[in-house]
Amino acid sequence: MKPFALRAVAVAAFAAVCVSAASPAMAVPLPPLISEKSVSGAILFGATDSVPSQLVISNSSDSFISDRFPAPPDTPIARYIGDTGNGRLGANVDVANGNFAASQVNYTETVTNNTDHDLDLYFSFYLKPGQAQLVGTPTDGTFWEGTANFRGDIVWDTPENFADAPSIWSVSANVLGDSDNGFFNSTDTSLAPGFKFVATDTGYTYDAYQYTLALGRLGAGESKELGYFLDSEGFYREVQCGCISRSAFSAITEVPAGGHSAVGAFDPLGIVTKPGTQFLAVAVPEPSTWAMLGVGLLAVAGVARRRASVSAKVRRAA
Numbered sequence: 001m002k003p004f005a006l007r008a009v010a011v012a013a014f015a016a017v018c019v020s021a022a023s024p025a026m027a028v029p030l031p032p033l034i035s036e037k038s039v040s041g042a043i044l045f046g047a048t049d050s051v052p053s054q055l056v057i058s059n060s061s062d063s064f065i066s067d068r069f070p071a072p073p074d075t076p077i078a079r080y081i082g083d084t085g086n087g088r089l090g091a092n093v094d095v096a097n098g099n100f101a102a103s104q105v106n107y108t109e110t111v112t113n114n115t116d117h118d119l120d121l122y123f124s125f126y127l128k129p130g131q132a133q134l135v136g137t138p139t140d141g142t143f144w145e146g147t148a149n150f151r152g153d154i155v156w157d158t159p160e161n162f163a164d165a166p167s168i169w170s171v172s173a174n175v176l177g178d179s180d181n182g183f184f185n186s187t188d189t190s191l192a193p194g195f196k197f198v199a200t201d202t203g204y205t206y207d208a209y210q211y212t213l214a215l216g217r218l219g220a221g222e223s224k225e226l227g228y229f230l231d232s233e234g235f236y237r238e239v240q241c242g243c244i245s246r247s248a249f250s251a252i253t254e255v256p257a258g259g260h261s262a263v264g265a266f267d268p269l270g271i272v273t274k275p276g277t278q279f280l281a282v283a284v285p286e287p288s289t290w291a292m293l294g295v296g297l298l299a300v301a302g303v304a305r306r307r308a309s310v311s312a313k314v315r316r317a318a
Contacts, residue, residue: 035111037107039060041082043057043103044101045099047098066081077093078094078103080104091264093262094261094263095235104231108226108228113218113222124212125270127210129207130205131203132175134203139238144238145235147174149231150264153227155168162227171192173197185199
């Protein structure tokens with residue numbers, strides 16, 4: 001091999017190394033959303049139909065909470081569960097014997113748009129079948145009364161306005177009844193398209209409900225907070241009396257209840273970006289890398305010119 005050919009090979013190899021060093025790094029996808037999630041829950045309990053002081057509350061620094069009252073092995077009167085890792089939320093009560101109980105679970109998620117353009121966001125959730133009823137069979141000859149209330153709420157706003165933000169989705173069912181006057185029930189599903197409470201003789205049930213709530217656009221660099229809240233509460237008691245006033249109940253001996261107030265909800269959930277949208281960041285070479293790339297290309301160009309000049313001389317000599 002001639003000397004200039006060896007030099008050409010060496011220079012070409014150097015150029016190849018330069019080009020290789022200058023190649024952009026593998027494109028690394030960045031998450032379109034920076035998300036901070038938290039869950040908290042509370043159980044309230046008391047032997048009264050007025051809201052008692054709070055008994056149990058849990059705030060989670062991890063992705064899972066769960067609590068119940070009373071403690072095992074007793075049958076739970078109230079419990080909640082919150083799991084941001086697997087997307088589950090639930091609150092229920094089943095109370096009797098002159099007691100009030102409430103179970104609350106709260107899910108919050110703050111999201112920040114980590115891209116340079118707007119994102120369409122959605123919140124997908126699925127409520128399993130649930131109820132708000134005064135169920136069971138009251139004991140013969142007793143006066144019974146009770147309440148069963150359920151509410152679900154979703155709010156979405158900037159962190160500074162979150163505390164006063166209006167609901168963008170909500171449902172509620174309220175049951176109030178006694179053996180003298182029957183039931184006074186009401187529901188509200190005006191902000192929950194497709195959600196239906198089914199009236200029963202003792203309150204309401206609802207079937208499974210799946211919905212994807214459009215949250216609108218989140219601007220580049222913008223942050224908003226979503227809150228999803230489920231609240232269940234109930235009160236029930238029976239007393240041995242015929243037609244005395246409610247104010248005199250405290251003087252009446254209560255009996256073990258045949259009926260009870262049962263309220264419950266359970267829901268998997270999660271915030272997602274618009275399906276099918278992908279985000280990709282391409283690494284840009286450093287200035288020094290561009291310089292190495294330039295040297296390599298110039299070297300290749302020099303070799304090409306030299307080879308063209310040598311070829312011309314050979315043709316003339318021939």
